[in-house]
Amino acid sequence: MQKDKLKLTPEQERQFEEDGFFLVEDALSGQEIAELLGVIDELNERYRRERNLGAHEPFQMRNVAALHPVFKKLMDHPGMLPLVVDLMGFNIQLRTSHLDVRPPQPAAVAEKELGSAESFFPWHADQPDYGWPLVDGVIPFMEMKIGYYLTDLSQHHSGAICVVRGSHRSSPWIEREGRRVVDPERVFEVNVRPGTALVWRSALWHCVSPNLSGQARKCLYYGYHPRWIRPSDFEHQDPVVLEGCTPIQLQLLGELGTGKKNYSGDDAVQPVSRYWRPKDEDIPLKAWAEELKKERTEEAKQ
Template identity: 45%
Template sequence: HKGNYRNTAWHPALAGDYIFEAPSLDGRLPFMEVKVFYVLSDQSASNSGNLWLAPGTHKRTPQALRDVGGKVDPSDSIELKLPPGAAVLWRTATWHCVGPNLSDKTRKVLHVGYHCRWLRPTDYMQDPDLIARSSPIRRQLLGALAPGSDPMGDDPEFHPASAYWLAQNEDDVPLRAWAEAHARSRTSAREPL
């Protein structure tokens, strides 16, 4: 976004508050996702469309944000002043907003979310060519299903949130074996996945 854009409404990154109204969750967002915020354009100065975070707010309910009118005291928040190439890892339940972009530069960022395996989207259509040329680990990170699998499950009697989403065998989660091998050997984790 360029010039005069601002999204100063504080919010957690939720599909909708309604999914956290169940008594069993007591209104708080459980830890299900982290997001990586990659900075592609210079945001090292204020008023460049910087990301603002309110630390500790991931422990609050969506109702708490409504109770304060979607506003956060500036002393309870931080403005991230980041150069191109910087990355921030944060919980999506953390209240955040985008500051104004009063610069003459377009704000460019990339968000990548990582979820629990059982939170696979059922409407995400993967590019078959990308999946075919990807390593097993990259396929897992992209959320690829086994060839011929239906994202809603193979058995219509099973709900999508059932055991269908759990790993069936070690080949189904190659990233686990990679992480364990690198943790034991302490070799560089910078090799391509």
């Protein structure tokens, strides 16, 4: 742990800067995995039936943090939130939270070049329509994601995400003859055991490897960004979702930590967004981080 950090190690910081990602093994316990899989399996079964999804078709849902308490509590997971705050600061909220079930695919999908335009999952970096603003041709640090993997992805071609090491530092797309080109040496297939988390910059180029494993891949992604950017899964969450949330959960769900609705302040003559200029009570993660830092400093002294 570094002196000015809550949890992030120097090696994790280096990897996040240089490679754009690092792995946290055993981020989730067996019990957490079982609980999450129970809910995901139920949703997957229900929506597959309702939407008539084919056996090989993936099933995805967005804004899952608002959908069920097991997904809500993952957004401020005590083991992972300190890393998010170390990397992005405390003035943050969720941009998106999504689940993904990817059934086994026919072997023929592996015949296409990984991530090519013809493949089932082309290389991309996450960004809004019309793109992020660029600085010297590079996407600035606007967002990070945590991927939680709930099934075994330790084998090649088990449907794991693939990332291009360091691609967040190059231009958004290198194109040659109309094709997106990646250096195969820099491709990292995230072959991990259940319970592993991938902490990554979503500006990294990424795609998904074919799933020839015989079992469905199940995972969750939580994207965090500064509060002054608009989220993609919601404008404001449904009041029912906000009931019983802690102030920190309110903040992460895009609300003010107080639970009040004075988003533009209290002065009608000089309105000012509390996303632009928050008061401390709007962003309880600030006090939380200060408290945690104090505790860690005390622990280090002993």
